[in-house]
Amino acid sequence: MTRDKRKYADRAEYLKKAVEKRRKLMRQKSIEFKGNKCAICGYNKCIKALEFHHLDSKQKDFGISAKGYTRSWDNVKRKLINAYYCAQIAIEKCTKALRSFPP
Numbered sequence: 001m002t003r004d005k006r007k008y009a010d011r012a013e014y015l016k017k018a019v020e021k022r023r024k025l026m027r028q029k030s031i032e033f034k035g036n037k038c039a040i041c042g043y044n045k046c047i048k049a050l051e052f053h054h055l056d057s058k059q060k061d062f063g064i065s066a067k068g069y070t071r072s073w074d075n076v077k078r079k080l081i082n083a084y085y086c087a088q089i090a091i092e093k094c095t096k097a098l099r100s101f102p103p
């Protein structure tokens with residue numbers, strides 16, 4: 001068996017695109033798993049307007065929208081199942097309303 005002598009620099013663009021593609025896929029799967037709509041108002045017209053919000057920031061151990069997408073789907077799904085962990089909400093309309101009420 002020969003050892004692969006490629007370096008990151010040789011494949012940097014390919015690897016960056018692969019990570020970006022995986023993150024988009026994981027975001028799409030997460031949104032579908034949470035019902036394709038805002039948990040507060042039911043908004044579902046544009047998925048780019050939806051984000052995940054931690055209902056209890058003390059229970060946050062990784063960010064679903066950042067580093068979380070490089071984790072396995074099973075790991076992300078476990079976090080999404082926990083109702084106290086996060087809710088899918090519409091960015092402009094409901095984020096401000098949710099942040100105005102302390103947990």
